[in-house]
Amino acid sequence: MQEKRRVVIAGGGAAGFFAAIACALAVLGAFKSLAILGTASVLLVDVGVCLAVLRLRQRGVQTADAPFVIPGGPLVPILGATVCVWVLTNLSREELLGLSALVFFSGGLYLRVLRARQFKAARAARSP
Numbered sequence: 001m002q003e004k005r006r007v008v009i010a011g012g013g014a015a016g017f018f019a020a021i022a023c024a025l026a027v028l029g030a031f032k033s034l035a036i037l038g039t040a041s042v043l044l045v046d047v048g049v050c051l052a053v054l055r056l057r058q059r060g061v062q063t064a065d066a067p068f069v070i071p072g073g074p075l076v077p078i079l080g081a082t083v084c085v086w087v088l089t090n091l092s093r094e095e096l097l098g099l100s101a102l103v104f105f106s107g108g109l110y111l112r113v114l115r116a117r118q119f120k121a122a123r124a125a126r127s128p
Contacts, residue, residue, distance in 0.1 A: 036091070040099045051081055
């Protein structure tokens with residue numbers, strides 16, 4: 001008898017939540033809000049990527065191959081993060097509140113799924 005495995009992706013719940021919000025905004029005809037929310041969330045990800053580049057370079061993390069090095073050293077990721085933050089500061093108060101709510105609820109959902117996954121793994125490790 002084959003054992004069925006259920007794979008849980010921790011980010012799936014947060015992505016599903018984001019997709020539900022995007023769908024609701026699209027159905028309600030709030031395309032401008034949807035475009036602003038989508039663009040702002042991508043800018044937040046871009047800030048994280050720029051900061052991660054700096055941190056990974058500081059730690060000397062690389063693959064087996066020769067790493068790609070951007071000319072200009074740390075100037076490029078610092079400039080990229082600065083531009084993204086500048087664009088985000090141009091959002092209206094309502095747009096910032098909407099983005100904050102999306103990040104808060106998506107992050108909370110992500111942490112909840114991740115914690116449940118860790119609890120399940122710990123319980124499975126304890127049982128014979």
